[in-house]
Amino acid sequence: MNILENIIDLLQLMGQSLRIPTSFVVIDFIGTLAFAISGIRLASAKQFDWFGAYIVGMATAIGGGTLRDLMLGVSPFWMTNPIYLIWGAIALFSVIMFGRILIRQKNTWFIFDTIGLALFNVVGIEKTLNLGFPFWTAIIMGSITGAAGGVIRDVFINEEPLIFRKDIYALACIAGGIIYIMCHQAGLSAEINAVLSGMMVIAIRILAVKYHWRLPVLKGEEQQ
């Protein structure tokens, strides 16, 4: 993981030069990378070529935010900032170069993915509120930002979406969204809202995986 640490050092420099909080740039990179790797990993299991893997990785990483922006009526965020396309390329070449060694760092990717989920959720909530939509729309848009990319990924690899069958994933976003809105309406600062909301998402994801929390499967009709 030394390479990742070097990249993070570079990102810190970039954040300083752009006057964006370094922490945001670093977390955004970590999350985008983790989401892209999850898409590339599944694409490789389907024998997709490099191009296909890149597209599935990018769709996983930026698909949720793209759908959110289309629904909010604004230009998809990556159309004015090429950094996400570059991060997707970094993810692809990392997998090409380090292959299974990289992919098998499952715990690392789980943590990165969870941190990314928490960030993407908050970004979606704040963007929606800033555009004047009601609070419950903001909660939904947070979840779409975090979870819809994985659904698009699963449609592309022609599998039933994972989050519809297992894992507490989008529900962690919704819980984090409710925390955000509660803090927001209590008059706390945006920073505190974001941190508390993100901690909620991370806590639920970790507990859900550790204790195998699952929603009940819906019964009603047998497979035909």
Add this chain to the structure above:
Amino acid sequence: MNILENIIDLLQLMGQSLRIPTSFVVIDFIGTLAFAISGIRLASAKQFDWFGAYIVGMATAIGGGTLRDLMLGVSPFWMTNPIYLIWGAIALFSVIMFGRILIRQKNTWFIFDTIGLALFNVVGIEKTLNLGFPFWTAIIMGSITGAAGGVIRDVFINEEPLIFRKDIYALACIAGGIIYIMCHQAGLSAEINAVLSGMMVIAIRILAVKYHWRLPVLKGEEQQ
């Protein structure tokens, strides 16, 4: 079905308090519920969990209108009115509680689904005309409002879209749309246009199912 009758009574009260025509609220509820149940039913056959079933149900119910609104360049209708999300939850909990008993009321759901299709078609047509698009775009948007949710549902459950292989479904919308436009251009009132168009959709759906109307299957290439 006594519970449904109680819900409909409640909706009548709601419509009166919001000064929306009761008939519209009732039909909108019936249609949304029927569409959501069709999604939830198919999700349960795929062993989706409660969350997955809810999302598939909602996508079936509001996916067509969402795609229409994105194409029309307006905010998706459910982003400013939470009632559709609540109706989706009612559909989910109805299936959880009553399960197969509810799902097996096939005739009831067929009638509700058909009534919903007729309404969604008219809503899509009117919204498109009001935004100044040409009449044939309105006919297409009516069909998308009615039929695209089912396509999204089938993509989510990883099946070939049902309406591409059997049933006169979207074609009923198109026929209803042509009737609407003809009445519209003949100068009839919006109410009469809507009723005649809706009757056309319902008549074609019922006749198509009763007499097994099918479009020819396209021949040309064997399955490889």
Add this chain to the structure above:
Amino acid sequence: MNILENIIDLLQLMGQSLRIPTSFVVIDFIGTLAFAISGIRLASAKQFDWFGAYIVGMATAIGGGTLRDLMLGVSPFWMTNPIYLIWGAIALFSVIMFGRILIRQKNTWFIFDTIGLALFNVVGIEKTLNLGFPFWTAIIMGSITGAAGGVIRDVFINEEPLIFRKDIYALACIAGGIIYIMCHQAGLSAEINAVLSGMMVIAIRILAVKYHWRLPVLKGEEQQ
């Protein structure tokens, strides 16, 4: 192919009466027809009915441009010009009437498809630049215009998208897009940019098929 030649004669007359360059109308027709036929052909292999085949054909032909227009924040191009829907109908009835004879003209369709790809790519690039987006967004939107319709087609027929697994297809668009932008920034006229970019796309597609160029398959994880 005499019928096609007659249609092209008609299109030349249409272009003259509309004062659009004849060459554009002819190429646009050829490309739309080839894309629609590719969708209809695959739909017929899945036993879809005429309606399903028409929708899959249209999605292949206009799906990429629709996604591009949604991302650019403008009305999808076919919502104000019905000609594309008519061309899709011509494609469907051609397959219904001439069936396998038509579909088996693989070389003709490959050429038409390639010409269409080159045109759609240029149309997407120019539209994006005219709306003021950065050059790299224009290259992406060109590729989406050319290649996303085929992805939507493959999602509809429930297969893994072809362009993710084989063929140099979207990469030909990207190469053509880079040529366009280089010529554009060198101050050449839009006509020359378009012709050079299109020739690049066509050359790469033909060479890639002739010499079986393929991107490497991504290794990393076995099929589970």
